[in-house]
Amino acid sequence: MSKKKNNSSINQVLTQMVLDIFEQNGNTPLNYKQVSAKLNVRDPEAREIIFDILKDESKKGTLKEITPGKFQLLVLKTFIEGVVDMTNDGSAFIVTNDEFENDIFVAPRKLRNALNGDKVKVYVYAKSKGKNKEGEVIEIIERAKMEFTGIVKLSERFAFFIPDDRKMMHDIFIPLNDLNGAKNGIKAIAEITDWPADAKNPIGRIKQILGVQGENDTEMNAILAEYGFPLSFPAEVEHESEEISDIITKEEIAKRRDFRETTTFTIDPFDAKDFDDALSFKELENGNFEVGVHIADVSHYIKPDSALDKEADERGTSVYLVDRVIPMLPERLSNGLCSLRPKEDKLCFSAVFEMDEEAHIITEWFGKTIIHSDRRFAYEEVQEVIETKAGDFTYEILKLNALAHKLRDRKFKNGAISFETTEVKFRLDETGKPVGVYVKERKDAHKLIEDFMLLANKKVAEYVSKMGKGKHKYTFVYRVHDTPKPEALANFAQFAARFGYKINTKSDKETAKSLNYLMEDVEGKKEQNVLTQLAIRSMAKAIYTTKSSSHYGLAFDHYTHFTSPIRRYPDVMVHRLLFHYLNGGQSANAEHYEKLCQHSSQMEKKAADAERASIKYKQAEFLKDQVGNVYSGVISGVTEWGMYVEIIENKCEGMIRLRDISDDFYTLDEKNYAIIGQRKKKVYQLGDEVKIRVKNVDLTKKQIDFSLVS
Numbered sequence: 010m011s012k013k014k015n016n017s018s019i020n021q022v023l024t025q026m027v028l029d030i031f032e033q034n035g036n037t038p039l040n041y042k043q044v045s046a047k048l049n050v051r052d053p054e055a056r057e058i059i060f061d062i063l064k065d066e067s068k069k070g071t072l073k074e075i076t077p078g079k080f081q082l083l084v085l086k087t088f089i090e091g092v093v094d095m096t097n098d099g100s101a102f103i104v105t106n107d108e109f110e111n112d113i114f115v116a117p118r119k120l121r122n123a124l125n126g127d128k129v130k131v132y133v134y135a136k137s138k139g140k141n142k143e144g145e146v147i148e149i150i151e152r153a154k155m156e157f158t159g160i161v162k163l164s165e166r167f168a169f170f171i172p173d174d175r176k177m178m179h180d181i182f183i184p185l186n187d188l189n190g191a192k193n194g195i196k197a198i199a200e201i202t203d204w205p206a207d208a209k210n211p212i213g214r215i216k217q218i219l220g221v222q223g224e225n226d227t228e229m230n231a232i233l234a235e236y237g238f239p240l241s242f243p244a245e246v247e248h249e250s251e252e253i254s255d256i257i258t259k260e261e262i263a264k265r266r267d268f269r270e271t272t273t274f275t276i277d278p279f280d281a282k283d284f285d286d287a288l289s290f291k292e293l294e295n296g297n298f299e300v301g302v303h304i305a306d307v308s309h310y311i312k313p314d315s316a317l318d319k320e321a322d323e324r325g326t327s328v329y330l331v332d333r334v335i336p337m338l339p340e341r342l343s344n345g346l347c348s349l350r351p352k353e354d355k356l357c358f359s360a361v362f363e364m365d366e367e368a369h370i371i372t373e374w375f376g377k378t379i380i381h382s383d384r385r386f387a388y389e390e391v392q393e394v395i396e397t398k399a400g401d402f403t404y405e406i407l408k409l410n411a412l413a414h415k416l417r418d419r420k421f422k423n424g425a426i427s428f429e430t431t432e433v434k435f436r437l438d439e440t441g442k443p444v445g446v447y448v449k450e451r452k453d454a455h456k457l458i459e460d461f462m463l464l465a466n467k468k469v470a471e472y473v474s475k476m477g478k479g480k481h482k483y484t485f486v487y488r489v490h491d492t493p494k495p496e497a498l499a500n501f502a503q504f505a506a507r508f509g510y511k512i513n514t515k516s517d518k519e520t521a522k523s524l525n526y527l528m529e530d531v532e533g534k535k536e537q538n539v540l541t542q543l544a545i546r547s548m549a550k551a552i553y554t555t556k557s558s559s560h561y562g563l564a565f566d567h568y569t570h571f572t573s574p575i576r577r578y579p580d581v582m583v584h585r586l587l588f589h590y591l592n593g594g595q596s597a598n599a600e601h602y603e604k605l606c607q608h609s610s611q612m613e614k615k616a617a618d619a620e621r622a623s624i625k626y627k628q629a630e631f632l633k634d635q636v637g638n639v640y641s642g643v644i645s646g647v648t649e650w651g652m653y654v655e656i657i658e659n660k661c662e663g664m665i666r667l668r669d670i671s672d673d674f675y676t677l678d679e680k681n682y683a684i685i686g687q688r689k690k691k692v693y694q695l696g697d698e699v700k701i702r703v704k705n706v707d708l709t710k711k712q713i714d715f716s717l718v719s
Contacts, residue, residue: 020062025132025147027062028071031082038079071134088132089113090150095125095176103131103144111141117178119145122204122211125176126153155201156216157181158231160709163193170199170213173235175710179210187214196222198234223708225441228626229330236619238328242339245316250339253310255346257354262379265356268301269381272405275349276458279387283336284349285575287357287382288461290405297371298364298408302465303357303380305347307338307574308584317342318581322605325612327576330623332441336576343575351385358584360465360571368415373468375587391454410453413460420463424521424564427528428545431538433660435627443631446659462572463563469587470567474557476590482557483590484597486582486606488568489558491549492517501547504682508536508696521564536696538655539645543682543695553579553606553613555599579609625711628661632713633706639718644697647684649677652693654701654715663713665701670717 030047031039039047041060050056063080066072072080091103091113101120102112113131115123123129123146130148159172161183168188170181181199191197196219204211219234220227230240242250273289289301311317321337328335336343349355359378363371384401394400395410421427436445466488476483498520502512510527513519524544531537548562553570560568571587574580582605586597646653651666667675673686675693682695693699700718707714 020058021147023058024062024066025088027059028066028082028088031072031080032088036082038075038081040078040080069134088130088147089144090128090130093120093123093125093127093129093146093153095178097175099178101125102141103129103146113144114141115144115146121146121149122206123149124153124179125174127151128153154237156198156234156237157201158196158198158219158235160222161188161191161193161195161197161215163188169210170197170215172199173231173709181213182208182210183213183215189215189218191215191218194222196220196227196231225332228708229333229441229623232330232619232622232626233328233335235622236328236615238324238335238615238619240335242320243316246320247339249316250341253341253346257356257379261356265377265379266359266361266374268303268357268359268378269354271299271301271380272402273301273303273380273382274384274386274402274405275351275382276386276388276391276454279389282334283343283347283575284382284385285347286458286462286572287349287380288409288458289361289380290409292408293363296366298412299361300364300409300412300461301359301361301378301380302461302572303349303359303378304465304572304580304584305349305575306356306358306377306584307342307347307581308358308588309356309377310342310346311338311581313585321578321581322608325578325609326616328616328619330620331435331443331627332437332623337578338575347575349380349382351382354379354381358571358574358588360468362464362468364412368412368419370468373472375469375472376591377588388452388454391457392452395453395457406457409461410457413453413457416460416464417456420460420564421525424518426521426524426562426564428541428562431541431660433624435631443627446631446661448660466569466571467563467565467567469571469583470565470569473569473587473590474567477596481596483586484555484599484602485557485586486553486555486569486579486602487557488551488560488570488579489554489556490551490560490562490568491558492561493520493548497547500680501543504543504695505540507694508540510540517561536643538660539643539696542645552610554610555603555606577609578612579606622711626708629706629708629711629713631659632661632663632703633708636703636706639700639702642699642701642715644693644695644699647677647682647693647695652684654699656701657698661713663701663703663715665715665717669704669714 026048027044030044041056041063045056045059050059063072067074067080070083073083075081089105091105094102094104099117101115103115104112113133115131127149128151129146130150131144132147133142133144157172157174157177159170162169162171168183168185170183181201183199197215198217198219199213200216201211201213219230233240268289271289271291273287275284275287277284285305287303289303291299293299311321324337327337357378357380359376361374365371391406394403394406398407432449434447434449435443438444470487473483473485498514502514505512505527510530511523512527513523528541531540557567559566569583570577570580571583572580574584582602640656640658642654642656644652645655645662651664653662653664655662667684673689673691675684675686678685684693701715702718704716705714
């Protein structure tokens with residue numbers, strides 16, 4: 010490294026230390042001697058440098074010389090921490106959690122090797138152009154990730170790795186002895202091992218070979234790796250799961266409420282392999298009904314701080330791709346010990362309710378149980394019983410369905426919002442290639458299960474929320490959903506009005522009511538998906554937290570996730586805490602559980618992103634052989650560079666680029682969700698129906714391009 014570059018680096022660090030002194034001392038005016046003293050600098054030459062820094066920063070506008078020789082910061086918080094959000098041109102915005110009104114803009118040359126998602130420290134300039142503050146990265150606090158999926162490119166003397174991630178702007182240099190057997194053009198996972206300060210590209214090694222680009226297993230595994238989900242369980246975790254005994258002892262049964270003689274069954278998708286919830290039903294002598302919501306007792310088998318527990322916590326959730334499930338727990342647990350298979354005794358944690366004919370809760374009980382499922386139903390089988398009023402357990406299913414309807418009606422009357430999104434499924438051949446697309450219907454059988462799961466989640470949350478008062482509330486894991494921001498709701502209401510739908514935003518209850526009317530009205534119409542997706546986007550995101558709050562979308566004062574511990578780690582935490590409190594335990598450490606909640610929320614988002622990426626890939630693969638075909642579609646999104654269109658027939662989404670529309674020059678009208686021709690004033694708006702031709706499909710980028718058909 011040159012002496013000049015070294016001096017520049019030292020000056021930068023010293024400048025930061027000098028400016029920090031002003032912040033640490035409440036921005037009290039200081040001269041160079043006072044700053045030097047606070048930095049314990051006594052050397053005359055070094056003090057002279059500090060004086061020069063004060064003068065230089067005063068000229069830049071960072072400091073102001075308020076009296077001769079005395080300086081003060083013009084803007085506090087000159088240094089801030091935030092997360093890098095990379096743009097397509099290599100610049101970035103630093104997201105700062107509302108520390109500034111707008112995010113901080115950082116030019117490409119001032120990112121100093123920071124990558125998308127990294128937590129960084131940024132020096133913010135006192136003066137900035139436009140509405141965004143500008144700055145430069147001075148420290149990378151925490152890397153978001155060091156592993157990337159991509160393609161290996163080989164030459165005689167060196168190799169490069171081209172990442173799939175479009176926000177990763179740098180190819181990774183791979184020394185030939187770190188190729189790990191990878192050949193030219195193979196898809197792999199590379200890990201960054203070093204990035205010298207003066208190097209343009211990071212240095213890395215090939216960690217794992219994924220296979221031939223374009224093959225189904227290769228691409229699905231690449232998606233999982235890209236979002237940070239491991240492709241297999243560590244040997245220690247598998248070993249620990251195999252060591253767990255499958256014998257249920259008499260001593261264990263004696264500690265539990267026995268439901269083995271009560272009618273019990275599971276209802277799941279026809280291809281499900283893990284059954285983590287069951288319903289029991291009994292008519293009581295007083296004419297009421299006892300309904301048991303029985304959940305696999307995962308916490309009985311997974312002990313805190315075990316290898317299994319740490320792995321489940323790290324994963325946070327099972328991941329559902331188009332063609333596979335990546336379970337949170339090894340198969341021995343998820344499909345074996347904890348799966349509520351028919352005709353087997355199984356350990357559960359249960360919420361049991363006595364209900365009257367109107368589905369009012371008379372009594373409730375929470376505790377450990379043992380069950381014996383009489384029958385494993387698929388949703389389709391239960392739906393047939395509901396529609397034909399014939400088949401196994403007809404009385405029980407019809408009675409549960411009637412109770413579920415009453416729970417549902419009451420929920421909506423109290424202000425819950427019904428978002429019926431369109432769920433797209435693919436028919437795959439034996440190689441995993443999509444040969445058809447269909448929309449999955451949600452009928453009464455699905456809603457029956459959902460309503461009883463919601464009831465259990467709600468009642469468990471209410472039960473713990475009433476423990477203790479004020480500061481002495483008991484720590485618990487809640488699922489919370491904030492009220493939407495008024496501005497986002499107003500924008501949505503304005504857009505919905507263009508389709509003739511009125512949204513009343515006077516109160517939360519009125520908003521929910523009119524949103525439900527809207528969701529009913531749009532069902533089956535071409536604008537259903539657009540309006541539903543836009544409504545969901547205007548809502549806040551649901552998260553896990555220990556801070557007790559309401560769930561806006563469900564209109565519940567308290568809500569948690571109790572019903573899926575096989576596939577969600579927060580549910581495991583809920584089981585542990587509830588059992589601890591039922592046995593007289595003291596309130597758990599809130600800070601510890603809040604950190605676990607934050608991680609679970611992050612992993613949930615990553616899992617949803619991975620699922621979307623797998624759908625995007627299968628959509629691209631499905632349309633790959635249909636380039637040139639013409640379809641009708643609905644405009645599903647507009648941006649400054651193009652408009653997204655969803656094909657009505659198969660729900661595949663692609664983009665028409667503005668540069669490819671040749672009859673005019675089009676620009677984005679962000680407020681009205683439209684693009685407008687500057688000369689002829691032709692408008693293409695969200696929800697409009699258009700004819701498109703499949704122009705191009707890029708499987709590597711999961712990108713589908715359409716062109717407009719006049």
